[in-house]
Amino acid sequence: MKPLQPSDWDRIAITEKFQQLLREKRRFVIPATLFFIVYYFALPVLVGYFPRFMSRRVLGPLNIAYVFALSQFAMAWTIAWLYVRAAERFDKLALQLKNDGESR
């Protein structure tokens, strides 16, 4: 295989398949990132500015602040799991593009 020339990269970049890969990735990664950032920063903002509200008990001795903090772990693991599932699709497209590129 001869090394890829600068023009080859540009050619691949404008193919429909590559654009589709980028679109699909963005469709998952951008909303997922926005969601986790908002969800995470809600914690210090609420704890910092509304400590009274966050101290309200909801589950026996447990208050909103602690339950919300625990839910962050579940949130992180869920997003990771959803991403792994979505990424299987990205991998298929990426592999096709990689094989096309290598077998020019």
Next chain:
Amino acid sequence: MTIALAMFLGFVALTLAITAWAAGRSSGSVSYFAAGRRITAWQNGLAVAGDYMSAASFLGIAGLIAFNGYDGFMYSVGWLVAYLTVLLIVAEPLRNAGKYTMADVLAYRLNPRPVRAMASLSTLTVSTFYMIAQMVGAGALVSLLLKDSGIDFRTAVIGVGALMIIYVVFGGMLATTWVQIVKAVLLMAGTILLSLLVLAHFGFSFAEFFNQVTNVRYHQNGVEVTRNFLEPGLRYRPPYGALDLISLGLALILGTAGLPHILVRFYTVPDARTARMSVVWAMAIIGTFYVMTTFLGFGAATIVGRDHIAANGGINMSAPLLAKALGGDVFFSFISAVAFATILAVVAGLTISASTSFAHDFWTNVVHRGVERSPGEEVRVARITACVVGVVSIAIAILLGPGANVAFLVGLAFAVAASANLPVILLSLFWRRFNTTGAVCGLGAGLASSIGLILVSPSVRGPGAPFPLDNPGIVSIPVGFLAAWLASLMTRDTSSEQKFSELLVRANTGLGAEKAERV
């Protein structure tokens, strides 16, 4: 205290055996810097977790929760969520487009020499601060735990430094990775056992445990007080508490994805998919660990008590003292040995990332313009750098002494990583218009503003400091991004725009990515 010494020596013997094994298999640059890129997903997941869960986590967070209740637990949360940034944005493109260091990804599009020089400076800064923090911690811990065996602070620091130099110089990345894996397994085992003992203490009743946590008694200024440790506000209070929490969150969420010793781990796996799965493994392990800090921290607060901890070695001894209260001297020795293994593994990880960056970025690519003048030169330079980094850190740690404020050094590392490294990594991967001037200014401004603000913060100047927050991220991170953005807009560099397509295709498809070594 001889049991502690014996357990610790056992760990040292095991890691030296790993080093000898790795040294026998290691040949060539890919092998030395990236373990031949043949580490599997679960192995790398454990290694990432091992690199990440430093003494600051095991001793530091347990202590923060034991003393500050809920506000301490806030740290645990951020430390896991940060990995979503690594998973979703950084790990795979980095593996696809880079070779050994973070700067490889930047160098694709930009003028390699200035960018690598700055990136290398920032890597060395982050690693050195982080490392000195760990060494001071190790020295203080050992001189406290093994004080009957005649080992003092200075001897302990020199011992840790010497071991870490041996791992890195002889065993390279392969040995460092396996030392991390062994340490991560030990740390998880110790944490799970300790958590189970805490629960057993309360008859395996969560209700009883949390009821106790809502009524913690201790002395404050000579007066006995009762506090609900699940309520926020014990550490972060108005007027600046909320801002400080948000600022800390920013540094964690954005800094983790810019820590050089974490990023280099993704070059040790065969491909981007394995890099992704290794982050998932790491998240499972790290998350489980930080959930359990609930039992470690609150357990220490309720079972041992703040007063007793303060009188017996202070906040960082919370977890070991809890082990002593629940499992006697043998368990205390085991937990102490685990804490020490933790520190030792982390400093080895930091040393190899610092020396890789110096040898690969600075020596080969900046000084000699990308040409290795003789075979094996890069590895040789890295080995020499590892010795220098080790000796310098030993010297600084001894000069600072056991009383140095460790938390501020670790905070600095995260703040620098978030303010200097992450903006340029993100802009270089996602913004076509980004250029060399932007990268150099972003790295420089992020580095200078985060260090500058820490120097005038309360953790250095005490109460009434010119800058009111302990965590500079909320100011220095925007400064890093803004500098990179504005400097790019003010200059035009068509070649870096033309090469954007190449980086985009490489990062997203893995076309032309570095391959694993064949057996």
